[in-house]
Amino acid sequence: MNAGLLADFSRITPALNVITDHERLRPFETDAFISHRAVPMCAILPEDETQVAAILASCSARGVPVVTRGAGTGISGGAIPSEDGVLLVLTRMNHIGKVDHQARTATVGPGVRNLAVSDAAAAHNLFYAPDPSSQLICSIGGNVAENSGGVHCLKYGLTTHNVLQVRLVLSGGESMTLGSRALDAAGYDLMAVVTGSEGMLGLVTEVVVKLTPVPEHVETLLAAFPSVTDAANAVGRIIGAGVVPAALEMMDKMVIEACEKFMSAGFPLDAEALLLIELDGVREEVADQLVRVEQVLNDCHAQEIRRAKSDAEREKLWKARKGAFAALATIRPDYYTIDGTIPRRCLPDVLARYTQLAEEYRMLVANVFHAGDGNLHPCIFYDATVPGEMERSEELGGKMLEICVEVGGTITGEHGVGVEKLRQMCVQFREAELATFHAIKAAFDPAGILNPGKGVPSLKRCAEWGGMHVREGKMPRADIPRF
Amino acid sequence: MENLIQSLTERVKQAASNNTPLAIHGGNSKSFYGGAIRGDALDLRAYTGIIDYEPKELVLTVRAGTPLQEIETALEAAGQMLPFEPPYYADTATIGGTVATGLSGPRRPYTGAVRDFVLGTRIINGKGEDLSFGGRVIKNVAGYDVSRLMTGAMGTLGVLLDISFKVLPKPTDEITLRFEMDEATAIQRFNEWAGKPLPISATSWHQGVAMVRLSGAAAGVKAAREKLGGEAVADAQAFWRDLRDHRAPFFEDAEPLRRLSVPSTTSPLSLDLPQWIEWGGALRWVKGAADVKVLREKIASVGGHATLFRHGDKSVGVFHPLAPVLAKIHVNLKAAFDPDNILNPGRMDNFS
Amino acid sequence: MQTNLADWIKDTPEGREADSILRKCVHCGFCLATCPTYNLLGDELDSPRGRIYLMKQMLEGEAVTEKTQLHLDRCLTCRSCESTCPSGVQYGRLVDIGRELVEKKVGRSVAEGTQRGVLKRALPRTGLFSAALALGRIMKPVLPKALAAKIPVKRTPGAWPAPRHARNMLVLQGCVQPAIDPDINAATARVLDRVGVSLIAVPSAGCCGSLPQHLGDAEAAHVLIKRNIDAWWTYIEAGAEAVVVTASGCGTMVAEYGHALRNDPVYAAKAAKISALFRDVSQVVAAEQERLSPLLRASTPPSRVAFHSPCTLQHGLKIRGVVEGLLRDAGFELTAVPDGHLCCGSAGTYSILQPELSKQLRGNKIAALTSGSPAVIASANVACMAHLESGLDGKVPVRHWIEMLDEQLAAS
Incomplete structure (x- = not known):
């Protein structure tokens, strides 16, 4: 461990949580892309932007690499540490600031969990739209870094469409505000560049997200098909019919079986492919779309069409879909x-x-x-x-x-x-x-x-x-x- | 077309080696916008045509010189649209200029901006390199999002060649409602309504009259209309088109016109200037002489930015000045794409 | 996750079990979201995934110190992570194995060791705990407020109906519960008596064994388990239908007797039988609901209740919504309780060993429970009840739900 760097860190604040021993560093050696690993020189859990800026200033002055990590749920290895570097873990910067229901925005720390934003906005009948499968735990900072999508992004967009403003700290320690609470900002669209930049351009220390009104009505359909091709055709034809579903997901036989075995989702086991279709919006609009979608599904040889009859049934279907990857682990290790x-x-x-x-x-x-x-x-x-x-x-x-x-x-x-x-x-x-x-x-x-x-x-x-x-x-x- | 690209790249390379600026243009419908134009004209109008459009994919790929009119006609025929309702300002408008200026129309707060629907671009950078970024697919996070960076960059980072967009089905029914209310009430209502699941697609307030457009399936529009009240407006299409293209009398004189982009909930600005509000309160057009410094400070204090949109004295800068640390990144980016500063130099005039 | 267990452990029963659990974990991180300590501390090392990694390192032969021990100590063993895990990782089992190994490898300071030793030995002995508690009660008026708050109010047991039915069940008396609230089992006996079941308490049975088990002393736990099995066995042979447990914390232990003694040549089969006969009191009552319902509904509608579902009930035994259903059926109005999946901080001896975290969790839990302004807080585990009471200052009474049903029946 670099002694000069440690001395720098101790000057930032004595309370700074710096981990330097191998025993406690190893749990940080990988994210959810576990086939790759590297134990960092040290890991730090900063509490605010000032600490982040000071840490970065020291690291850049000494040419020490810095990798940022949120909840560590990425599956491309973006948060795997550098062996000769510092790992900045932002999970303690998990403060939910103002939820402005009039302006439909929430100001949150990068360590705030994706789902916690929607929970905080629920009282105002608003939600944060991007919903990656890991939304229960993945952090907003990580979502910005990866430009995360989710099952509902066909209609509601990716992170880049749902984030208005960020505080960014550059590697030299300079802080700035990018974007705006207005609908655009002066200059180049740096928000677009930073969103999805995988922590390679700067560190995000605060995010203002856009909140969306909870749709008035939701319909969730499950359609079973005798072949993958039929299901794929149905997808194109639904969209061709002028319907943009909130979500349109497909699962093949192996996934159906795993979800069924592990989560008892009630999926039909005799199908080769399933489509999970969600329509949402104004009640009358959804009713209109439902008719069109059911028509397409029948035309495309759906062998069974099921409609979730309650919120509980809908949640069960989605829970199975979102837990699908982990459920698959029951097939092979x-x-x-x-x-x-x-x-x-x-x-x-x-x-x-x-x-x-x-x-x-x-x-x-x-x-x-x-x-x-x-x-x-x-x-x-x-x-x-x-x-x-x-x-x-x-x-x-x-x-x-x-x-x-x-x-x-x-x-x-x-x-x-x-x-x-x-x-x-x-x-x-x-x-x-x-x-x-x-x-x-x-x-x-x-x-x-x-x-x-x-x-x-x-x-x-x-x-x-x-x-x-x-x-x-x-x-x-x-x-x-x-x- | 590949020959045309070849000659365009050659032009750029030459300009770079001679250090002579290029002024990129299409239909010149928005040449009034942005910093002063200088350099040799680089006309993109010959680089035209739809490359790929498959309605089922919701993806459209076009050449930058394609007239906006042609694109919207093709989309219309398939029951689809460019969801950001691009302003024309003149019939000659091309899609390249639409993306370069990054300007969106009345639908913007409800479906998204140009940048939200740009999926991929092919560009020529200031070194004359032919580069492609993004893709023709709806989701893509490989590499930095250069395509969105091009949107609104005023052609200062690259010559746009091909652009891919996500498009959306066009709502089948539309109705516009009229309400009489004061400015403060309108701003409050617009924000309240935007927080509810209503099919609103445009809002406007001017001289005590609020207009709200609803779009969607007939039944949904009808239900929303009953919830909102107000009186239905006949021939509302013309109203929104005139607002979008600044053909309403308010916009037609030679007074300096300023575009104030602010958080939608910002209370009335009380600038003592004639004003037109759209985007649910997030966009406020004001015209007439103003102290630029005072105005900018005021708009910055509410978290927005002020642009001199048309007419007036451009010497004090068209765009809102950037904070020094931001300006530094702009300078670096400009140098990364256009090291010789030959692409539309000065069109984005808030950093140097 | 890929594993490569060290030679010293890989061919032992614990090693094989730990390995099969570790192999199921895909490091997805979902468990972090519902872990109470991660919620408070925001540190991977205080999350299930972090602890799994720490244990994995040790099992793979890396040096282990009190650092790993600290993070394992901070775990409440609430098993909320198991409810969240989409891959079926049995974290609770793994952490038991991990703790025992760390205990052996790292040891404890003299002070810590003494504290844990006292808890391990003293609490399971009903008489000792009662005596200490009685002394505390007498001294309560002169004790400092903070300490006084920890001493629960004594409740007198009501009458225990004499065995009169052909159907009978055994009930675990436990160690702490008889001292704090001896009426819980008596109330259970009265409720079951009304539906034709006699409840039998065998005096020679006692602590279920979970206290030493979760303090990393499986051997001591096994002694207690065997004692209970011996005490119950003749009744079971005579046809007792079930072993009923009224504290869900003890219930999770009894449910695992079969697993705990699976390698014991003498007790393995008997232990498995006990686990098979184990029922949480809610399961027994729910099974008799048809007979019970009409009796309950006869009385006037009772008050608003906030139900605190103990971790051992919802995550350990995976019994969810049953008690809530019974209370609703009896006419109680249940208030909404946000973050119902989170632990109250009691967690066996946790409130004594990790007082700061425990207190924070208790504060959050009380805020959640009282957010709907209930007249009563109901729960299903005596330790949670005592813990919550100590933070409530008598503002809202805390009851075992079976006592509330018992009162309803008495009133009808």
Whole structure:
């Protein structure tokens, strides 16, 4: 441990919670992307922006890397520490400030849990819309860093659409306000750049989020299909019919069975694919949409359509969906979740290719994903105790992501790049584009100490990997418009 | 079209090597907006056309020089729309200028701004590099969000080539209600209504009259109308279009027009200037001579920013000055995309 | 999670069990959200996931110190995390194993060791606790206020109906409950008597064993368990239908007798049988609800009640909504209790060993319970009841719900 740095920290405030012993540092060595780990030099749990700024100033003066962590629920490894660096854990900055029901905003610390924001706003019949599966525990700061989505973002948008203003501390320790409580701010849209920047541009110490009125009426439908293709077709046709559901989720047979086994969600076990559809809004509007959706479902050979009859039934269905990943752990001990997005029309084709790949690799793959926005979450099962299985799952995952790029999609819809998808970044982006990302990073963090090695691969690493993917600076299948 | 891109990149490269600024333009419908224009014209109008539009995907990809009119007609035919209700200001408006200025119309507070619907961009940076960011898919978090950064950057960071948008189904029914109420009451009502699940899609207040537009399925609109009261307005479409494009008489004289973007709940500003309020209270247009310094301070104190939108003296700056630490990031970003400062220099005039 | 247990543990029964529990954890972090200590302290190390990691390190052979011990000590064993975990991780079992191993590897300072030793040995002995409590009661007027608040008011037991029914059940008397509120079991006996069941208390049975168990002394716990089994066995052979427990904290222990003694050549089968016969009093009463309901409804409508569901009831035994249903059925109006999943801070000996955290949790819990202005707070575990009472200053009475049903019946 760097003695000078420790002395700096002790001058900030004697009460600063600095952990330097290996025994207590190890629980911080990974987030929810557990196949990668690194024990940091030290971990600090600051209490306010002043402490954060002082810590950053010392670290940048001494060139020490800083990784920020919220609740540690990320599944791309964005919060995995640097071995020679400081881990800033912001979970103690969990104060919920003003909930302004007139303006429909809430001011919260970065460590506040996503769901706690909605809980705090519930009395005013308002809620915070982005709802990643981990919303029970994931922190708002982490949501901003990853630009988290969720099951309802087809209609309500991602974090970037629901955050108005942040306090940002740069690596040098300078603090500033980005965005505004108004609907726009002067200058470049820096909120857009910082949201989803995976902690590489600055540290968010306060967030003003937008609150949304709780819809007057909600209908949740469960439709069972004899094939994945039928379900995928139904997705396109629902949207083609002019309906934008609040959520449109798909699960394949393996997920259905796991959810049923572990959570008794009441899913029909004889179906090959399920769609979970939520319509919300003004009562009459929802009634109108319901008729149209049921028509489409019938036209697309739905073998069974169920409507949640009460809030309790609806919650049960969603609980099963949101707990699906963890429930899958009951099938095999370890799993790896992929997060690519594709144009929706490619769904049946891509899913078929995934099945084929899974067979080639002789691995179990389950699909549970946000079908409405084409965000796929294939889940690859393996047993980490079997040598080579983890590596094979990662290789298979990489191929699946490359298919996403090939059909005009992206390697990450909402989980972020972290350490997990660095390699695929070289597939999706060309050298000059990656160079632009590095230049943006340098514009915010000239010292280059914030979350080094994450999000954007160095050009050198891409060149090392590049032989496989990039030929003469051109993409495979260059005829497909890609951006 | 690839040849055209080639020649555009060449133009930019050349400008960079000669250090001669370029003034990017499309239909010049918004050339009045922003800092003074200087440099050789770089006309994007030839780079036109819809590249990809599949209504079922809710995604549209177009070339920057495409007339806004053409795009909206194509969307209309499929029962869809650009959800941010872009202002034209002139019939010649292109989609490139719409994104570059980042201006949204009356629907903005209820469905979102241009930036909220931009999914991906292909641009030429100040070094003449042809770059693509974002995607044609609704969710994408690979790399920094450069596409949204381009939105409202006034062409200072790159020449927009292709842009992908998320589009939405167009509501089938629309009705506008009229209420007589004072400014303070209107601001309060607008905010109260916005906190309720009502299908409001636009709000306006001017000279003691509040207007509220409801959009959605017929039954929903009807139910909301019963809840809100007020009287129905005939030919309201023209009213909202004239407000969106500043064709109402209020906007038509040569008085300096200021765009005050403030938190929606901000109480009446009492500036003693003629005023038009929209966006549920979050956007307040005022016209006439004003002490810029005092005005800016006042607007900043309520958490907003003031822009000289049209007419008036641009020498004191069009856009609200940035805090030094923010200005520093702007300078760095500008240098990252356009190291020779040749792309629309000075169009965004609140940092240097 | 991938695991690689050290040689010293991997082939032991504890090692195998711990490994299978650890393998289920996917490190998702959901458990943090409902962990009372994480809520208070905001530190990963004071969360279930953090503690699991600390235990994993130890099991994988890394050095362990009092630092790990501190974070394990701070755990309430409320098992709220188990209710939240989507992967079915049996945290409660793991932390029992972990604590015992840490206890062996790290030990305790003299002062700490003495305190824990006294609690472990003294509390389970009904007589000793009663004597101490009696002394405390006499001294209460002259004691400092803070200490006086910890001494619960004594309640006199009512009549225990003589066995008269063919159906009979055993009841666990426990150690602390007879001293604090001996009427709970008597009330249970009276309620069951009305529906045709005689309740039998065997004097030679006592503490359920959970106190030493959760202080990391499984051996001492096993002694107590065996004593209870011996005391009950003849009655069970004679056809006692169930072993009823009126304190949910003790109930979770009795439910696990089979597991605790699974490797005991003599007692394994008997212990399993006891666990199979175990019923929380709410389960017994709910099963007789058809006969009971008409008797209860005959009386005038009673007051507004806030129900505090003990962690051992909702997370440990996973009995949720049953007591609430019985109270509603009896005509009580239940007030809303926010964050009902969080622990009150009593947690066995926790209130004594971790007084600061315990007090904070108690304050939060009392605020939540009284937010709906109830006339009475009802609960299902004597330790929670005493703990809440000590923070309420007599503002709202705290009762076992069975006593309230008993009063209803008496009035009807």
